[in-house]
Amino acid sequence: MRTMKKLIPAVLAAILLLTACGGEEAVSLNMDNLANRLMQEITYEDTISETTPEMAQMLYGYADGQVVNCKVIISAGATTEEIAIFECADDQAVADVEAGAKARIEAQKVSVQSYKPEEMTRLDAAIVQVSAPYVIVSISSDSSTAQTIIDEALGK
Helix, strand or coil: CHHHHHHHHHHHHHHHHHHHHHCCCCCCCCHHHHHHHHHHHCCCCCCEEECCHHHHHHHHCCCCCCEEEEEEEEECCCCCCEEEEEEECCHHHHHHHHHHHHHHHHHHHHHHCCCCCCHHHHHHCCEEEEECCEEEEEECCCHHHHHHHHHHHCCC
């Protein structure tokens, strides 16, 4: 009986832990498919092309090892148009990459506001979406279509 009294609270605690953790399903994202849909279904003013992981790290300012995989597609330079999809190593990396994305957008605003004010509309509507372990960035003239594509890719 004494063993049973000790066992019941332990079993209840285990059940609570399992149900608390079971509420969130891990997100699975095909980064290539998402990037291709964004590139094909949105019209971009400038030529956009994929950059290297090293350049992505420089642009977004995250530390070595924080990003497991990334796909970053940037404008040739005439616009601020961009697609960036990061698979992060852990929650801290997600927070750091998200902060880096927001900082990049703010830096671009400062950079273009005086000589290319038309880019401000794109930057003001930029999407930075987190669905751990992913951080997704889209800067385009059609943020509503981009948001729909991203939501569909994430199963929302």
